[in-house]
Amino acid sequence: MPSLKIVHYPEPVLLTVGKPIGDEEFGPELEALVGNMFETMYQAGGVGLAAPQVAVSKRLFVMDVPHEDGARNKLVFVNPEIVSVEGEQIGDEGCLSFPGLYQVVKRDMRVIVKAQDIKGNLIEHDLTDLSARCVLHEADHCDGIVFLDRMTKLKREMAKRKIKRLQNTGKWE
Numbered sequence: 070m071p072s073l074k075i076v077h078y079p080e081p082v083l084l085t086v087g088k089p090i091g092d093e094e095f096g097p098e099l100e101a102l103v104g105n106m107f108e109t110m111y112q113a114g115g116v117g118l119a120a121p122q123v124a125v126s127k128r129l130f131v132m133d134v135p136h137e138d139g140a141r142n143k144l145v146f147v148n149p150e151i152v153s154v155e156g157e158q159i160g161d162e163g164c165l166s167f168p169g170l171y172q173v174v175k176r177d178m179r180v181i182v183k184a185q186d187i188k189g190n191l192i193e194h195d196l197t198d199l200s201a202r203c204v205l206h207e208a209d210h211c212d213g214i215v216f217l218d219r220m221t222k223l224k225r226e227m228a229k230r231k232i233k234r235l236q237n238t239g240k241w242e
């Protein structure tokens with residue numbers, strides 16, 4: 070399967086609220102998109118990828134935060150909805166749309182999320198730690214929110230300066 074082009078900040082599609090996926094959209098075309106998104110994510114070395122990051126302005130993301138033994142843990146979230154959150158975690162975060170940029174972001178420690186799977190069935194997941202961080206990060210993408218928006222003002226200013234430097238050296242297009 071061909072891999073997709075990952076768009077980088079500040080592409081407008083990253084800052085746009087994604088459209089819900091309608092019942093009529095489930096089928097081979099959506100399955101092919103999801104397959105391509107997984108492949109693109111693995112090639113880029115990421116653990117999550119949202120549709121807006123491949124210039125598809127829809128409420129959809131894939132993730133694979135491997136199990137402790139390294140086994141694959143492929144999850145698809147269509148029309149995700151955060152049901153509840155609790156706790157707090159502070160840690161470094163990256164994003165495939167911000168190549169080379171890592172910054173501290175505070176997130177909830179646990180998240181319960183509802184969505185549809187690739188067949189349109191309703192699913193619910195109760196996730197913690199990195200998986201919770203990933204879901205919150207990717208669900209944000211569906212809302213046109215990027216992790217820059219979740220940083221403290223100070224860290225955001227630092228991140229913006231670093232993005233400028235990377236852009237000037239051609240490492241960011």
Ligand SMILES: [Zn+2]
Pocket residue numbers: 163164165166206210
């Ligand atoms: Zn991201």
